[in-house]
Amino acid sequence: MSEVAITGTAAVLEEALEERLDALPDAVRSRALRAERVTQLALTASGGALAEAGLLAVEGEPRPDFGITLGTAFGCFLTNAAYQRRVATDGTRVASPRLFAATVSNAAAGEVGIGYRLGGPAVTLTAGAAAGLLAIGHAADAITSARARVILAGGVDATGPALARWLADGGLAVGETPVCGAAAIAVLQSTRAADGPGGGTPGKVRGYVLGYGAGFTPPGEDDGGGVLAAVSQALDHARVRPVQLARVVLEGAPSAADPSQRALRAVLGGAVPAAARPSHDHVERFAAGGPIALLAALRDATPEAPFLVLHACPSGHVAALIAMRTRPA
Amino acid sequence: MAGPCTDRGPALVCPPLVTAARSPVITGSGVVSPLGNGLPAFWEGLAAGRSAIAPIRRFQADDLDPATAAEVAGGGAGDPDRAGAFALTAAMEALASAHLRTAELDPARVAVALGTTLGGMEIFETWDRAAAAECAPPAHLERVPYFAPAARVAAAVRARGPVVTTQLACASGTQAVALAAEWVRSGRADVVLAGGSDLLCRFVVAGFNSLRATADVARPFDRDRRGLVLGEGAAVLVVEEEAHAARRGARVAARVLGTGAAGDAVHMTAPDREGGGVVRAVGAALADAAVPPSAVEFVSAHGTGTPFNDAMEARALLRLFGAYAVPVNSIKGAIGHTLGAAGAFEAVLCAEVIARGLVPPTAGLRQIDPECAGLDLVHGEARRCDVRVALSTSSGFAGANAAVVLGRA
Secondary structure, eight states: OOOEEEEEEEEEEGGGHHHHHHTSOHHHHHHHTTSOHHHHHHHHHHHHHHHHHTOOOOSSSOBTTEEEEEEOSSTTHHHHHHHHHHHHHHOGGGOOHHHHHTOSTTHHHHHHHHHHTBOSOEEEEEBTBTHHHHHHHHHHHHHHTTSOSEEEEEEEEOOOHHHHHHHHHTSSOOTTOOBOOEEEEEEEEEHHHHTSTTOOOSEEEEEEEEEEOOTTOOTTOOOSHHHHHHHHHHHHHHTOOGGGOOEEEEEEOGGGHHHHHHHHHHHHTTSSOOOBOOTTTTSBOGGGHHHHHHHHHHHHSOTTOOEEEEEEOTTSEEEEEEEEEOOOO | OOSSOOSSSSOOOOOOSOOSOOOEEEEEEEEEETTEESHHHHHHHHHTTOOOOEEOOSSOOTTOSSOEEBOOOSTTTTSSSHHHHHHHHHHHHHHHHTTOOGGGSOGGGEEEEEEOSSSSHHHHHHHHHHHHTTOOOOSOGGGOSTTHHHHHHHHHHTOOSOEEEEOOGGGHHHHHHHHHHHHHHHTSOSEEEEEEEEOOOHHHHHHHHHTTOBOSSOOTTBTTOOOBOBBOEEEEEEEEEHHHHHHTTOOOOEEEEEEEEEEOOSOSSSOOTTOHHHHHHHHHHHHHHTOOGGGOOEEEOOOOSOHHHHHHHHHHHHHHHTTOOOEEEOSHHHHOBOGGGHHHHHHHHHHHHHHHOEEOOOTTOOSBOGGGTTSEEOOSSOEEOOOSEEEEEEEEGGGEEEEEEEEOO
16 A cells, blocks of 8 residues: 555543543534543544644534544444443333444544545444454545545444443453553554644554464464465565564563564564553553554654554454554654 | 645655555446346346245244335345345355456455344344243354354455455445445555445344334335335445456456545434435535536436435435436335345446436336436336436434435446
8 A cells, every 4th residue: 555644633532531522623512512422532533633743623514535444342332332222221111212323333433524524435333342453444444545634544443331340341351451541543544644734743654464374262272364365465564574673562462462462473474573562551442452552652663664563353354464663754 | 535644743655555546446346136136137027027025934934014125035045144145145246246256366365344233133033032041041142242244254265465344334335335336446456345234033023113103015105105124135345456356357247436425414314304314415516527427317316215314305305416317216115124234235236227228117106106206217118228327315213314326437
């Protein structure tokens, strides 16, 4: 793929959400306060990223060349739980239309589109916790093929007691890792557009691949084939040789770490430093985890040195994305 | 945007992944539908103008009003993970009709793109009741998430390419076909199982009833339409790279010429009354296909049978096609609104219309609403049409819109 510029980024963690909601433009804040938490996270992170890119707008006609691609592992899970509990408790005749309308995982993308006047492609994708990095890669493809001029892309997931209970009951193996909701969004544009007046470019997406391994396999039975295929194809896609990689950032549940490390060794050999988990490795942030790792790496990386972010989910989904920090002007 | 980079910084050559043009074609289809399981039963029912809408029988519905739907019999219907079972059954039929054995393919070149709005919702309902009662959880909780049906298909066919669930509410199935076409074009996969799957359960019927969006009978574009009727099932297509299909001598049913998507950015549940999002999505799909509106010879409309949707869609299609009379139908009077599977069913329909030269009638449509009178709606009986280019449009909650353009092979 051709390179795609990242011109704005923002991440919001659940613990800081209230404060970030207060800082939203009035028109967006009034909608956000009525929305579900996953949507609030997406609205706050999207607003921050657009503002950093100098592209914030909250009124006017929908901008047809502005799109959004969100990745989420669980989307509206908490809303589903709240809606379902009320139906089960009080009966179908008092089912909440307000809650039901939010039981679609693209509700967050829809609200972001309304709030920030995005009339272009509005896509929400699910691929386990790898969906956040996938969304950024998918958006980069869409920019490359001129489907939109600007795309907000990233990952979002909210957490709460219902999700924690489902995870504990056997939904998805995260072990003893604490979980926390978050959203991380990047504004993507073509490098040509980003080089224009006012276009800051914190970084660039060089290439990405989504692969699939063996989902929900018992420990020790994942052969790492999905990781191996995704990483080798991502390198090919970005036209980057293993020796050119300055860094590998490994995101994901601990259960996926060992097969990922083995597969990385098979692809990269001794060409790069050992894969490092990001600084928030003690917290599972699901689909926001990969984009948060990407944003952190963009901040810390050596300019113009490509690095790999890898997110392997116990569901079997694997996303590998190669990016680099841009040299400061 | 292919070619050497001209950006700042050290020169790292980044040519496109694939240098030769790659075209996505459809080489197989499979369906699990309320009209019957398998493509022949689905097509025969549609062509005959039959409707599968009837009182709900499979689960308690005495407290639901309305309580009609289009239910599936067989096709994995006894599996607690109905959406996953439907998807798997349809995928296997699609592979068989394409004469493909995935075990003979490079797993990294095989992908899955499925749309769903409910996933393992019936397991979720059971789990919720068990959790509230402090009872042991049901089995297969890993099949609750929306990504589970696609993962189940991927595991069955040994896919190690991209495996993604599209989440555009009722436009999810259309976007899955679009995603498959994009992957084939960009070289990310050679064979993609693409489609959608959804199920009927109390969760969703009660929800649509609460919005007052439902009716006993679906009458798309009719003067007396009162709302939608829900359906269930799965439709899966084999979207394959053309040269890959040619090398193995596969029969090509249709080409995926173009795709498009756009958000309304207006309202979370009601469509943009002017059809702005639909116009942008279809416009993008036609531009992607490099065909003018006048080349489109059949439109499979979203046509839910709700007053707002059908009026909006009629307005959008008239904005797009003007006085050019293109045959339009909706299959939601026949199989109900199958939500995340709807667009996939309609893509299968478009491929069959192109192959057979016959447009099925819009079941349930008796008298065309004056608001929709500008459309050439096919109703009453099937119409013989030589269709070279067909368009399918879908719209959903949160202002999601998606469109695909299919063409004759």
